[in-house]
Amino acid sequence: MTAGTNQNLSAARPTFVTHLECSMTGERYEADTLHGLSRAGRPLLVRYDLDAVKANLPRRMLETRPTDMWRWRELLPVRGAENIVSLGEIETPLIPIPKSAGSANVLVKDEGRLPTGSFKARGLVMAVAMAKELGVTRIAMPTNGNAGAALAAYASRVGIETIVFCPEDTPEVNVREIAMQGARVWRVNGLIDDCGAIVAKGAAEGRWFDFSTLKEPYRIEGKKTMGLELAAQLGWTLPDAIFYPTGGGTGLIGMWKAFDELERIGWIGPERPRMYAVQASGCAPIVRAFEAGEEHAERWEDAHTVAAGIRVPRAVGDFLILRAVRESGGKAVGVGDPAILKAVEDCSKKDGLLLCPEGGATLAAYREALRTGEVDEDERVVLFNCATGLKYPMPAAPQVLDRHAPIDFDAL
């Protein structure tokens, strides 16, 4: 299908959003109005009339549509097709990595194939479409890199102005990408929550709308499509376990919501995967809270890891992550940088798939879980590679050959 003829992007759509509600208190908020956090300072969740979705969307109808993420429109918040902003949000492939995982039953969902090379595109395409629908003209965001690039690309496409703040040590490729995609971007001497404080201040002064993780209600609806897609790809079953790289945790929360919605429209049963929230040992607030039995996670001081995308000291949706992990019978687990780098190298050299460090973290966590017996080799497991590995430093280097000198072919 072309973008021009893809019915997913152009068909008038019945929409089923009834309201939004506070993820902590359950307080109701009106749909079709601009919202940030709830009055309790917590994320808002979008609610649908799922009985009506069930009545109006036979599964066989969904199955005839092109497989990009707009096939799920009855479970998404965008009401007007004219507000869709698309850069080709394809269904991402599931790729076995038998050699580096040590099991033929491990599949990597390669989110690096999405626009701007990361799963951030799922959340941001939805949030930008809703921003357009609700009349927003200026957006600001703190980012470790990939979210900023996705925001910039989609917002530029629809003519919304964007201002992005990154931690000072964000890799050059990420900040340049954000600038190339048309945003104004600033390096800030601090971490992502320090950048978030600047965004919050500007938002309080009415200078822009705050697009921080979970501070607007629609990124989670976009990220939710990871769960919807996985169910469709696995023939309306779910894997035994999911390993998810967890910074702000939007995707984990979103998938958990997706599974619930799919069950309520009758497309899957009550079975759920064990959800493993994977963090880096150098920044593991959710792991610490999980192990301590806490409902909320305190800020992690002195955060450091090669996996910048999960270097998130404090997550506004902490309690939602912890709740999903516990309900699922999973765990929050930390992995060290050496294990992350080794996983990236093994998967690239043995299975031909170059993961990002955060994707490498999920493989490292899986290998550790396999070693301890937390997972069995015959369990079906999905690891999320959240971005293309091409954006990250690669240690392997070439040698040099002088073609004018005699070549020792035996030594090549």
Add this chain to the structure above:
Amino acid sequence: MTAGTNQNLSAARPTFVTHLECSMTGERYEADTLHGLSRAGRPLLVRYDLDAVKANLPRRMLETRPTDMWRWRELLPVRGAENIVSLGEIETPLIPIPKSAGSANVLVKDEGRLPTGSFKARGLVMAVAMAKELGVTRIAMPTNGNAGAALAAYASRVGIETIVFCPEDTPEVNVREIAMQGARVWRVNGLIDDCGAIVAKGAAEGRWFDFSTLKEPYRIEGKKTMGLELAAQLGWTLPDAIFYPTGGGTGLIGMWKAFDELERIGWIGPERPRMYAVQASGCAPIVRAFEAGEEHAERWEDAHTVAAGIRVPRAVGDFLILRAVRESGGKAVGVGDPAILKAVEDCSKKDGLLLCPEGGATLAAYREALRTGEVDEDERVVLFNCATGLKYPMPAAPQVLDRHAPIDFDAL
């Protein structure tokens, strides 16, 4: 579909390859045997029993399959499903770029979404699968970057050893990627054809199999799927014009072959797009030969351009490129580096799509063709973005903000 349940990857397949033939002389060669160039020193083309394909593959059967490139198996050379090596060869999306193209009818086929981030994956996945089928254990290749990465990834995955030679000024990200994907890689003081000479010498000594562009017969069969896919995506019609970044020209030759095969199985009519072979002004051997009315193109001396992928001074398939361009009523056109860089910047900042320089060259060529009246604004045009823009230098840079100092929000 998972890789595990995707029938495209696992179904026993009737195959229809009858023989190979010399693209220059028509001399027949046996299938199922390892071949390089023909005795005339020209590329070999794979031939199929297209009447049998027509009888055995109703179009509606194809349309029910998952859309990855293995859906086309009756028109591909791999006979045994066990030889398929897959990293998720998805159907690449078509993305409108109305602002930077100046027309709503221009679609970019974004090949950067393929494994290893470029269209080279199409050719190499097929060539490696055939190498496996035919028992090859050691492969060498000259590359400007992306082909080497694709070869390394697929070959590593199936345990075939690879040795790759790059021009000395190949970007660091490309050579590191090749090394990360498990190949042994060397920088050589010269251009791609100088690297090719080393590969040819080693191949003549029996040290490895030569995987240079068009020197083995199967990369073109993989690249052909660009044409097959385009027809399917456009509802079994073809665009009015295709702008294709042309180095070795495998894709252009492949698409031309694909259109012919589709017509012969009755899925499209005799209409063809005008094929525009886009080169850089600093390395334009095909353009020079086209304008001079020659059948072959002489080596271009002192080649230079920011678009390294099309810095190919001499193409072994020159006469096939020129033949397709002329039969189609298209042209070979050169564009300068400033126009290429401006096209990349405009498309990224206005339409949210970050092209590679070679993709930028197609946009630059289209804009020039629109200006001169060579194409009309209402013609449906497809540009090929052959790789993700993330691998290339990005000029835009961020500014720095001190969070401890007072922030002048008005100046952000």
